[in-house]
Amino acid sequence: MTAPFSTHVPASAVVPPVRRPYAAAFRALIALAALTGVAIDLALGSPGRVLSYFTIQSNLLVAAVFAASAHRAWSRRRPPLPPVISGGTLLFITITGAVYHLLLADDAARFSMTDGGTSTTTGWHLLANHLLHTVTPIAAALDWLLLIRPGGLRPRHAALWLLYPLAYLIFALTRGALLSPGTPARYPYPFLDVAAHGYATTLTDAATLGLAFAALAFALVGLDRIRPTPRLRENRISSPGAGGLK
Structure with a gap:
């Protein structure tokens, strides 16, 4: 007996996904800003030293993630990037901005990622x-607030994100231990300088920062639950479930 003919038609076949050129353009500009900053530092300093900074690594992640998001917003590609990726990128670049402005900005006149702190930053x-x-950092936060639906982040995402700062701490301390004393920017940040402060103080400072990063990560998840839903132009038949950008 022949099975009855199915009349079900996928929603995507009824109404095509909506292209979002403004979101694509904004994200492309964010990726370009990150790449430009990284390219300048790479052109002015030693690539091995420059790439050892959390700032550079987080901005390279921003460039990759926002370029991919821009492509999806422009080409109607689905599904959107998973919230764990977009949320983690936001956390890491927020850490970059917060640490710089709260802990390092006073030294900005003499500290440079490309010269090990030996010349004026101009x-x-x-x-x-x-x-x-x-x-x-500001642009990534605006993208999250204005262009991404809330409700996609979970506490397990925050726990997963924190593995990267931990891995970076291990990397920075191991790299510094392997480099000879007197190497410029042997330790990438003053609060990780074992030669100046010793392991006890350095690890205590790192633990304090780690707790702050954990609080920020879980706060991000909490804010994602209560922030207002942005007005996104989207397919009426598409799933209203929480997640990344449509």
């Missing part, structure tokens, strides 16, 4: 600092 260095520590 001109191209200053532009890179603004792009990497101010522009990309």
Whole structure:
């Protein structure tokens, strides 16, 4: 006996996904800002040293994630990036901006990622600092608030995100231990300088920062539950479930 003919038609076949050119353009600009800042520092300093900074690594992640998001918003590709990726990217670049402005900004006049702190941060260095520590964190936060539906983040995501700062701490301390004393920027940040402070103080400072990062990660998950839903132009037949950008 022949099975009855199914009349079900996928929603995507009825109404095609909506292209979002403004979201795509905004995200492309964020990716470009991150890449520009990284390129400036790479052009002015030793690549091995520059790439060892959390700032550079988090901005490279921003460039990759926002370029992918821009492509999806423009080409109607589905599904959107998983919330664990977009949320983690936001957390890491927020850490970059917060640590710089709260702990390192007072040293910005003499500290540079490209020269190990031996010259004044002006001109191209200053532009890179603004792009990497101010522009990309603010832009990423605006993207999250204005262009991404709330409710996609979970506490398990926050726990997963915290593995990266821990891995970076291990990397920074191991790298510093392997480099010879006197190497410029042997330890990438003053609060990780074992040679100056010893392991006890350095690990205590790192633990304090780690607790702050954990609080920030779980606060991000909590805020995602209560922040207002942005007005997104989307397919009426598409799933209203929480998640990334449509």
